[in-house]
Amino acid sequence: xxxxxxxxxxxxxxxxxxxxxxxxxxxxxxxxxxxxxxxxxxxxxxxxxxxxxxxxxxxxxxxxxxxxxxxxxxxxxxxxxxxxxxxxxxxxxxxxxxxxxxxxxxxxxxxxxxxxxxxxxxxxxxxxxxxxxxxxxxxxxxxxxxxxxxxxxxxxxxxxxxxxxxxxxxxxxxxxxxxxxxxxxxxxxxxxxxxxxxxxxxxxxxxxxxxxxxxxxxxxxxxxxxxxxxxxxxxxxxxxxxxxxxxxxxxxxxxxxxxxxxxxxxxxxxxxxxxxxxxxxxxxxxxxxxxxxxxxxxxxxxxxxxxxxxxxxxxxxxxxxxxxxxxxxxxxxxxxx
Amino acid sequence: xxxxxxxxxxxxxxxxxxxxxxxxxxxxxxxxxxxxxxxxxxxxxxxxxxxxxxxxxxxxxxxxxxxxxxxxxxxxxxxxxxxxxxxxxxxxxxxxxxxxxxxxxxxxxxxxxxxxxxxxxxxxxxxxxxxxxxxxxxxxxxxxxxxxxxxxxxxxxxxxxxxxxxxxxxxxxxxxxxxxxxxxxxxxxxxxxxxxxxxxxxxxxxxxxxxxxxxxxxxxxxxxxxxxxxxxxxxxxxxxxxxxxxxxxxxxxxxxxxxxxxxxxxxxxxxxxxxxxxxxxxxxxxxxxxxxxxxxxxxxxxxxxxxxxxxxxxxxxxxxxxxxxxxxxxxxxxxxx
Numbered sequence: 321x322x323x324x325x326x327x328x329x330x331x332x333x334x335x336x337x338x339x340x341x342x343x344x345x346x347x348x349x350x351x352x353x354x355x356x357x358x359x360x361x362x363x364x365x366x367x368x369x370x371x372x373x374x375x376x377x378x379x380x381x382x383x384x385x386x387x388x389x390x391x392x393x394x395x396x397x398x399x400x401x402x403x404x405x406x407x408x409x410x411x412x413x414x415x416x417x418x419x420x421x422x423x424x425x426x427x428x429x430x431x432x433x434x435x436x437x438x439x440x441x442x443x444x445x446x447x448x449x450x451x452x453x454x455x456x457x458x459x460x461x462x463x464x465x466x467x468x469x470x471x472x473x474x475x476x477x478x479x480x481x482x483x484x485x486x487x488x489x490x491x492x493x494x495x496x497x498x499x500x501x502x503x504x505x506x507x508x509x510x511x512x513x514x515x516x517x518x519x520x521x522x523x524x525x526x527x528x529x530x531x532x533x534x535x536x537x538x539x540x541x542x543x544x545x546x547x548x549x550x551x552x553x554x555x556x557x558x559x560x561x562x563x564x565x566x567x568x569x570x571x572x573x574x575x576x577x578x579x580x581x582x583x584x585x586x587x588x589x590x591x592x593x594x595x596x597x598x599x600x601x602x603x604x605x606x607x608x609x610x611x612x613x614x615x616x617x618x619x620x621x622x623x624x625x626x627x628x629x630x631x632x633x634x635x636x637x638x639x640x641x642x643x644x645x646x647x648x649x650x651x652x653x654x655x656x657x
Numbered sequence: 658x659x660x661x662x663x664x665x666x667x668x669x670x671x672x673x674x675x676x677x678x679x680x681x682x683x684x685x686x687x688x689x690x691x692x693x694x695x696x697x698x699x700x701x702x703x704x705x706x707x708x709x710x711x712x713x714x715x716x717x718x719x720x721x722x723x724x725x726x727x728x729x730x731x732x733x734x735x736x737x738x739x740x741x742x743x744x745x746x747x748x749x750x751x752x753x754x755x756x757x758x759x760x761x762x763x764x765x766x767x768x769x770x771x772x773x774x775x776x777x778x779x780x781x782x783x784x785x786x787x788x789x790x791x792x793x794x795x796x797x798x799x800x801x802x803x804x805x806x807x808x809x810x811x812x813x814x815x816x817x818x819x820x821x822x823x824x825x826x827x828x829x830x831x832x833x834x835x836x837x838x839x840x841x842x843x844x845x846x847x848x849x850x851x852x853x854x855x856x857x858x859x860x861x862x863x864x865x866x867x868x869x870x871x872x873x874x875x876x877x878x879x880x881x882x883x884x885x886x887x888x889x890x891x892x893x894x895x896x897x898x899x900x901x902x903x904x905x906x907x908x909x910x911x912x913x914x915x916x917x918x919x920x921x922x923x924x925x926x927x928x929x930x931x932x933x934x935x936x937x938x939x940x941x942x943x944x945x946x947x948x949x950x951x952x953x954x955x956x957x958x959x960x961x962x963x964x965x966x967x968x969x970x971x972x973x974x975x976x977x978x979x980x981x982x983x984x985x986x987x988x989x990x991x992x993x994x
Contacts, residue, residue, distance in 0.1 A: 325738040326813055327751055328985050333680050333723060334755040337763055338946040340673035345770040347671070372776030378948040378959065379773055381934075385942040386670060401662040414664055418671040426674055427767055433682040436716055439709030476663055601718040602728065608719040609675040615712040622715065648665050 337426075342382050344422035347415045351383065352398050352406035359395035405472060416469035428616050435615045442616045457523050464527050471502035471531070474562060476647040477593055478506035481560075484644070485654075487511040490557040490589065494519055496548055496580065497564040500531040504541050516556050517542035548576060553583040560591040565629075566610065569620025577636045577655075584657045590638065593652035597625045606649040629653045674763075679719050681759035684752045688720065689735050689743035696732035742809060753806035765953050772952045779953045794860050801864050808839035808868070811899060813984040814930055815843035818897075821981070822928065822991070824848040827894040831856055833885055833917065834901040837868040841878050853893050854879035885913060890920040897928040902966075903947065906957025914973045914992075921994045927975065930989035934962045943986035966990045 346352065349369050354360065360368065366376040380396055383389040390397050398407070405414045424443065431442030445451050456463055481503065491513065495503045498518025508514050518528055522545030532541045544554045549572065553559060559580045565573050580590045597607040607623050614621035626643035630653060633641045638655035645651045683689065686706050691697065697705065703713040717733055720726040727734050735744070742751045761780065768779030782788050793800055818840065828850065832840045835855025845851050855865055859882030869878045881891045886909065890896060896917045902910050917927045934944040944960050951958035963980035967990060970978045975992035982988045 325741050326985065327738065327742045327810060329724060330680070330738060330742055330751070330755075331810070332943075333677055333725070334684070334758060335762075335943075335946070336677035337674040337766060338950065339942065340670055340677065341766045341769050342946065342949065343667070343670050345773060348770050349773070371773050374776035374957075375773055375949060375952040375959070377938075378945055378952075381938040382942065382945040382949060384939045385945050387666060388670070391939065401664065401667060404662050405664045405667055414667070418667075421671060425672075429674060429678045430764055430767075432678050433685050436682060436686070436708050436712055439711035473664060473668070597718075601714075602721045605676065605719065605722040606669075606672075608715055608722050609672070609679065611715040612679060612712060612719060613675065615715075620711075622712070648663065 339382070339386050341422075341426065342379065343386065343388055344418055344426065346379070346383055346388065347406055347418050348422050350408065351380075351389075352402050352415070353408040355389070355396060355398045356403055356407035356409060359392075359397045361394050362396070365396055411468070412472050412475075414469045414472035416465040417473060418469075420466065420469075425613070425616070429613075432612065432616065435612075439615070441619060445619075457521060460523070463523065467499040467524070467527055470563070471500045474502055474650075475506075477562070477650040477652075478503045480646045481591065481593065481652060482506040482510040485558075485589075485591065487514055490514070492516040492556040493558040493560065494544070494554045494556040495560045495562070496520075496553060496576075497561060498528060498543075499524065501528045501541060501543075502531075503560055503562060505532060505535045505537055508537050508540050509535070515540045516558075517544065519544045519546060519548065519554055521545065521547065548579065553579045555583050555585070556588070557585065558589045558591060559584060560593070562593045563595075565592060566594055566614055566623045567618055567621045569622075572620070574632055574636065577632055581636045581638065581657060586657055588657045590633070590655045590657075591652055592629060592655075593646060593650055595623065595649040596629070596643070596651040596653070597623055599625045599627045601625065604649055626651060626653055630655075676719070676723050678759075678763065679716065680723065680725055681755055681763065683716070683720055683725065684743055684755050685759050687745065688717075688726075689739050689752070690745040692726070692733060692735045693740055693744035693746060696729075696734045698731050699733070702733055748805070749809050749812075751806045751809035753802040754810060755806075757803065757806075762950070762953070766950075769949065769953065772949075776952070778956060782956075794858060797860070800860065804836040804861070804864055807900075808837045811839055811987075812843075814899070814987040814989075815840045817983045818928065818930065818989060819843040819847040822895075822926075824851055827851070827926065829853040829893040830895045830897065831881070831891050831893040832897045832899070833857075833890060833913075834898055835865060835880075836861065838865045838878060838880075839868075840897055840899060842869060842872045842874055845874050845877050846872070852877045853895075854881065856881045856883060856885065856891055858882065858884065885916065890916045892920045892922070893925070894922065895926045895928060896921060897930070899930045900932075902929060903931055903951055903960045904955055904958045906959075909957070911969055911973065914969055918973045918975065918994060923994055925994045927970070927992045927994075928989055929966060929992075930983060930987055932960065932986040933966070933980070933988040933990070934960055936962045936964045938962065941986055963988060963990055967992075 362377050384391045388402050390399050404412050428443045435442045493516040495518045498520045501518045525543045528543040595607040595610050598604045611623035630641040633655035640656040642654050699714050721728045725739050727736050741749050765780045772779045830853040832855045835857045838855045862880045862882050865880045932944040932947050935941045948960035967978040970992035977993040979991050
């Protein structure tokens, strides 16, 4: 705290895209998938990945310094996290999410200044292309990978919800915008009496069915296809929405909350979980930046605080609301009808 | 250290470009220059900067969460560092460096994967444009701002060199690739007996002269114009090169070291300072990533360790070499002829 101010923190943050892009390129090039097969020295890893000799060693050692690889006696290996999450051959691979960040978001965030001036998205839509979801849902292989990454990303939050929510008071759960069904599977595994399933666009059905089948839960969890803006939501004691509301403007957020209210019985619960911004809007960097990501990616989406969300729930008629931190940047809001 | 691995560090790094680009856009938009005039609430800051209402508050609060702004009673202010280094009206402004990162480097780093595969630069050169230095040196206003940012960035290293190097053993110093002359000014201020100056391309002369004049040191420090690859270096007891060698391939590095050796008297010293990579190549993230930046920006440049540099100095005939850490990522190598 003494001495004159230094520019170190400013430079680290301002040039922070260097380290970020280095990891994204490593995922694109398959560094972690290759090293999941065993340790490799610099030359063997370089030739396997078909890199030019000029900067390969600087690249690998940057990944060591960034905490993404280990190096011992001149041989590189994954660490426990990168081996679990960045090896394409494992079901826990979440690199699909970061591959998308690499091939799309990095470039689109280059338009942040323009986005802040105009309030307009800076992705394919700006270039006259399809919006993210349309393009994604039109390509089954890419959709499967993306939804798998979503599951991997939310595993921690799903586990905490499965353990901590008072499931003994409820019989049925439907997750709205369910993707593979990561939350219903986690809840059903931890709570033998719970049945239900997930609701998403019909194209997601086979991906949900396969995931639930491989978890051995097809007898308790079913898929319902539909459009959550056009169709009523399925009825259940508990409805949940994870990383859904932030994609939409306030009117559509309220519409989704109202649809959930209509579908719940008296005493039923709505669980909304997301990288909630802290109420004082000064701590959860990830939640705040995610909201800027909604500027880049969507027409009206934004992230919000627990207080914001409780207010919308109360306006919709929910009699009781509470906010609980889950894990990392994620928290949940619970509303009781 | 307990529990299963989480994806948090991977996601923070992989999406680290979000926070980085947020700071770069804030500098571009003049957030810190505006707030140097006094506190502003969100609406007044937004309208002053002509931002769209949609995401302005998320943008400002992201800067708070990233540690770049403070907020008290709804009013935003700079912190001590951002006020000193990111206000365009102050001579300590180093935003010129980050403006360049924003307008050029962010985009060019998007080509990192290709650079790693080909070993080729990914900047204007790839697009058939002029190289960085040619473009920069052709535009006096931009050059002045860039050189000012360089001085601001190196202020800490200059101060330590001025205090710690045994100047009492030497009378004269010429800094090679001197830019504004930040190092000679710092050394002359702290050591009344030292005279000398700086050597750089002739276009830098007026900028050096102005900086030295405003420091009141024109009687002790002079500018010499020349090309350090084509011309012999000026003679002095001490020659220095700060953030110069890493721009060039090994042959040119050795050529510059040999030219310095030729220009020094017996017992003279060469000081090379730079974000040296640690000898074990696993700690200094900034030095390693700077080397990847040399891939993006130059035909053959790369960063290096203290051991690497001492070897080149010994090959050139220097009888004694040592490495000392300066401040932040910077260290110096000293070679005695």
